[in-house]
Amino acid sequence: MKLLILDRDGTLNRSRDDYVASPDEWEALPGALEAVARLNQGGWRVVLATNQSGIGRGLFDMASLNAIHAKMHRQLAAVGARVDAVFFCPHAPDEACACRKPLPGLFTQIGERFGVSPASVPAAGNALRHVKAAAAAGCPPHLLLTGQSEHLRGRVGHGTNTDLAALAPDLPPGTHTHDDLGAFADWLLAQPTT
Structure with missing residues (x-):
């Protein structure tokens, strides 16, 4: 099974300074939904891993989160x-x-739910905490230069490089960079299959 893990806010949809707390606040990033469609067509199953501390902080509830994800699923299905x-x-x-x-x-x-080894599951997100969690679990980490990492766009090359290590020293070794989810999808789909 070809499985990959994506972050949500700043990767699939626009980040906010506070929280995406309602369906009206959830807005897909340009080309992100289509990137997921290309990945699906290439045989990839896509799973999201997202911090939603707004629930624990009492800023929104499970019904709101479910409504946000229902909107996300509808927009994904539309493409x-x-x-x-x-x-x-x-x-x-x-x-x-x-x-x-x-x-x-x-x-x-x-990994447990899908019965896969983390080493075979690429993980992509725009935040340091996402790539750190991915690397700690054993997943190959990919940093998208959107959302929280957009300030790095144009300042680092692509792939793994020393420029990135100088600008973001806390990134796990071997982290690949991509301009956005579409560029990550293109890269992943171009890799040889084993």
Whole structure:
């Protein structure tokens, strides 16, 4: 099975300074839904791993999160795309859970649920905490230069490079960079299959 893990906010949809707390606030990034469709057509199953501490902080509830994801699924379906599952951490930062990224709990849960080795599951996101969690779980990490990492666009090359290590020294070794989800999809689909 070809499985990959994506972050949500800043990767699939626009980030906000606060939280995406309602369906009206969820807005797909240009080309992101179509990138998921291309990945699906290439045989990839896509799963999301996302921190949603707004629940633990009391800023929105499960009904709102479900409504956001229902909108996301409808928009994905409209372009022939799908996300197979959404794994999320609802805890506030002070709750000391094992699933809040940068801890690898969500990635471990995904591996167990789908019965795959993390080493075969690429993970892409725009935030340092996502790539750190991916690497800690053993997934090949990919940083998208969108959302929280958009400031790095044009300042680093593509692939793995020393420029990135100088600008973002906390990134796990071997992290690949891509301009956005579409560029990551193009890269992944161009890799030889084993």
